Amino acid sequence: MTATTDNRETPLLEVRDLRTYFRTRAGIARAVDGVSFSLARGETLGIVGESGCGKSVTALSLMQLVPEPAGYLAGGEILLDGENLCNFSFQRKQDMRGDRIAMIFQDPMTSLNPVFTIGSQIMETIRRHQSVSRQEVRRRALDMLDQVGLPNPDQRLREYPHQLSGGMQQRVMIAIALSCRPDLLIADEPTTALDVTIQAQILQLARTLQSELGTAVLLITHDLGVVAEMAQNVCVMYAGKIVESAPTSALFDSPKHPYTQALLGSLPSRARRGQPLRAIEGTVPLATDFPEGCRFCDRCSHAMDLCRAQAPPLEPIDPGHQVACWLLHAENHDALGT
Numbered sequence: 200m201t202a203t204t205d206n207r208e209t210p211l212l213e214v215r216d217l218r219t220y221f222r223t224r225a226g227i228a229r230a231v232d233g234v235s236f237s238l239a240r241g242e243t244l245g246i247v248g249e250s251g252c253g254k255s256v257t258a259l260s261l262m263q264l265v266p267e268p269a270g271y272l273a274g275g276e277i278l279l280d281g282e283n284l285c286n287f288s289f290q291r292k293q294d295m296r297g298d299r300i301a302m303i304f305q306d307p308m309t310s311l312n313p314v315f316t317i318g319s320q321i322m323e324t325i326r327r328h329q330s331v332s333r334q335e336v337r338r339r340a341l342d343m344l345d346q347v348g349l350p351n352p353d354q355r356l357r358e359y360p361h362q363l364s365g366g367m368q369q370r371v372m373i374a375i376a377l378s379c380r381p382d383l384l385i386a387d388e389p390t391t392a393l394d395v396t397i398q399a400q401i402l403q404l405a406r407t408l409q410s411e412l413g414t415a416v417l418l419i420t421h422d423l424g425v426v427a428e429m430a431q432n433v434c435v436m437y438a439g440k441i442v443e444s445a446p447t448s449a450l451f452d453s454p455k456h457p458y459t460q461a462l463l464g465s466l467p468s469r470a471r472r473g474q475p476l477r478a479i480e481g482t483v484p485l486a487t488d489f490p491e492g493c494r495f496c497d498r499c500s501h502a503m504d505l506c507r508a509q510a511p512p513l514e515p516i517d518p519g520h521q522v523a524c525w526l527l528h529a530e531n532h533d534a535l536g537t
Contacts, residue, residue: 210237217275219260228486230256232439243416245430251483253439254419258387263292298328301376302385307368311360318356328379343374366397387419435459438494445520455522457499
């Protein structure tokens with residue numbers, strides 16, 4: 200089953216029953232365990248959830264960067280324009296990264312190479328995927344730094360990462376990611392560790408560039424405020440699975456899964472509106488020891504015997520809105536008060 204998409208055209212990205220596991224001393228960790236969604240061209244899809252729910256591993260799986268041999272694709276398909284990336288040769292995967300799919304990683308301070316200048320890192324990406332002259336490569340690098348709003352781009356080309364602030368480094372990461380005009384941009388916690396002012400600038404920049412370039416964006420974050428501002432559709436992940444997917448407005452206006460409701464109930468904005476701020480009791484279960492039934496049942500005040508015995512399927516309840524929860528069956532609908 201997939202998150203919402205435009206049925207009038209083939210989605211740019213379609214993920215089907217993705218399973219990414221890791222071999223550990225404690226056993227097999229099912230970090231991503233049967234995830235499906237799709238993403239249309241030019242759309243922004245948000246994936247949200249607590250730390251450890253499988254968001255970043257999903258991103259690494261799409262990029263075909265899961266560290267081997269500990270990590271491996273246990274099943275599923277990742278279709279880009281109908282082609283399964285999992286079947287690509289090593290060389291074709293190398294060619295795809297940075298060209299058709301690009302990624303902004305969580306921490307620019309560790310993603311940028313400290314011993315190379317900003318210019319050399321941007322130009323290397325362009326040279327790797329584009330057959331253009333040295334002069335054209337430099338011109339494109341300057342143009343990208345200008346597009347992401349860095350002052351004095353000619354000077355920035357000659358500088359090293361440590362000479363830039365965190366916000367400037369993040370802009371450089373965006374410039375590198377977009378330098379070859381990819382079809383899909385994966386942004387993994389793009390505003391982590393940035394102050395509120397810089398966050399707003401980065402998000403506005405992403406919206407502007409997406410509008411100009413037509414790039415689809417997969418936004419991975421724990422920040423629901425960022426999702427509300429950026430994404431048209433949202434998938435909520437918990438313990439390696441998607442438990443709810445919906446258009447952003449529907450998810451915020453009428454969340455159905457108890458976990459989604461708990462996430463929204465823990466937002467600090469509730470306190471500012473005079474509403475009680477609720478913490479989510481307990482922790483995400485270990486990926487090596489998921490419960491038999493619903494993986495949220497030990498933290499859910501509405502859990503029934505059925506929840507503990509059998510995992511609920513992700514099923515549609517409204518157009519474009521899917522939920523994996525036994526409580527939303529007709530006979531149990533009143534239990535949630537929705």
